[in-house]
Amino acid sequence: MTREELVALCRKAPDVGQVRHEDFVDYITVIERRKRTPQGWVSEATPYMSVDGRLAMANADHRKQGKKMDFENPVVLVDTPEQLTLMVTIVSEIYGRRHGIATSRRAEGAAMETQHPWEIAETSAMGRALASMGYGLLPGSGLASAEDMIRTALAPQPASPAPNARLSERQRGYLLAAYARKLGGSPEEAQQRLDAICHERYGHSFGECTADEGKQISLWLNQLPARQAGNGTQEAA
Secondary structure: OOHHHHHHHHHHOOOEOOEOHHHHHHHEEEEEEEEEEOOEEEEEEEEEEOHHHHHHHHHHHHHHHOOOEEEOOOEEEEEOOOEEEEEEEEEEOOOEEEEEEEEEEOOOOOHHHHHOHHHHHHHHHHHHHHHHOOOOOOOOOOOOOHHHHHHHHHOOOOOOOOOOOEOOHHHHHHHHHHHHHHHOOOHHHHHHHHHHHHHHHHOOOHHHOEHHHHHHHHHHHHHOOOOOOOOOOOOOO
């Protein structure tokens, strides 16, 4: 987005007290995200204001109106090896009390979260509290700040299972239960019938099925009416 487009977007956001969003346009960062649509993956650009931009707006607004704004000490809501969650409350002589809550993911977050969890959680919570007063609340961006969106983009993504990975014990149990629910019989009978189906389709036993083959079996089972007659081998053809 160009600077002119960002200024035009800021003008759509309501003024807050004595300040305008367009006067703080230099604090805005445009974040591009990939979004899945029925037509495929597309890129979507959304502007977000940084926390220091929201703070600059708030300070300017309160200074112009001759009013005080205080930040209370952060309140620890969760403090575990996996995450840290803080609540920050702001007290304004103009807008009253507002709070924001944010979490640093110590175990699976971005590098900045795992290395500096207290600073990241406090900054994000402060930004959300300021946003609840209207500062940096741009159309379409919600309460998230630019920092929030950047660290979300940098967080490690869970790896997708390889197409040729074997079904886990839990996945095999799910398919066995689904087969018994749809076609009836004991778990042992379901195991025998799925073995026969897999040998016919893929040339190996049910226990050797890959993740992709398991998906195919699951789709086939979902399409069947409940308690379909027969031993299951013919239906799989």
